[in-house]
Amino acid sequence: MKADIRLMVTADGSHTAINEGLDKPYHSIHGAYQESQRVYIELGLFQAFKEFPETELYIFEMGFGTGLNALLTAREAQMHKRTIFYSAIDAYPLPIDDAGQLNYDELFGTSYLPKLHESAWNEPIHINPYFTLVKNEIKLQDFQTANRFHLIYYDAFAPTAQAELWEPEIFAQMARLLLPGGMLTTYCSRSYVQRNMRAAGLTVEKHAGPLHKRDVLRATKQVE
Template sequence: MRNPEKKTEMRIVLTSDGSSSVYNSEFDQHYHSIFGALQESQRVYIELGLQSAFERFTQVNAFEMGFGTGLNALLTVLEAEKSQRTVTYTAVETRPLLPEEANQLNFDELLESKYLKSLHQAPWNRPVAITPFFQVLKYEGRLQDFRTEERFNLVYYDAFAPEAQPELWTQAIFEQVAAMMQPGGLLTTYCSKSYVKRNLRAAGFLVEKHRGPAHKRDVLRAVRLA
């Protein structure tokens, strides 16, 4: 659990697949799997989330819980460009990385891309076009306080693990997220704990268990029921 009196250390670390992550000492958590940030995000959010959303919806209106390193957003930009499909992308983040922290991330080098800096430099609380196929709108603040008239058909649920942020894995918070989604919309997350599945079902989702990335047996995709 977080200690409000302790100064937070934010440290860039290298994961097993050679991609960057960040360690946050306040929560004693890494932003991505230490077994591979890139392969985790690719499996959980792109393969199970975005690619499936492209099959179901003409235009994808995505929401990310936890902008973090920007890796999930960057992979989404690249997939949108590759597929020539339009994605609008909204994210909430309580603690944006400082420029000197974001500049240490190596995703652009690994992916031979050029969008990570633009994603981090995009101003908060107003929409910014990163490419003709991708627009981002970042909000600084808590999910619990987030209000919108938008209806999303794809949600990347990438909060810290339940032991660090239990308030973000409750039935009530999933009901809030469900209210922001279109029927049939998809939610993907790395966390497959039994009570997370129960809370998602209680909030109106059909929960699917899928093969996870390296060193992770299962991950979840949940479908927002009507």
């Protein structure tokens, strides 16, 4: 099933999509790019580069959405010459026609967006020499894999829209997907979300968020 969406330009000039059914944006209306850059690239990817300097990185994204997080990660993989295997899931993908109108390639000088959205599901696709993507059209609760990940981008819709994706059992599932020392980053810093992460055995840190967002979270699975 495809998402029913409309596009809007956020305050930093980058697009977000609005899910009409949930009446929720995929990214902050104060700036889609600046939110993704802060939460997932700076706090997630750059930290993973430091923590795992000598290995290929495995990243899991909950909520492929517009493809912005994947595009920014592919760009950094190319720039830093770090090999990344990127798995993403989305139960309700953006329609191809809408995805084709997103302005990310224009903004960032890349040419990744068509391949990110038009590539086949459930098959590895090489976006550039350092970045391989596998998309799965599936709900998180039904997702299973033998892979374990250095980093999780947790980019589900807000708890007010999809409360079931912020429950203790979900973060227990995420903890099982992480390698020792692996990290999860998310924009949502609600107290009960922090408690649910800790109940899953994760160590939780609050960090300064992007514009108009005081706190965001990075959670780490301790080395066994």
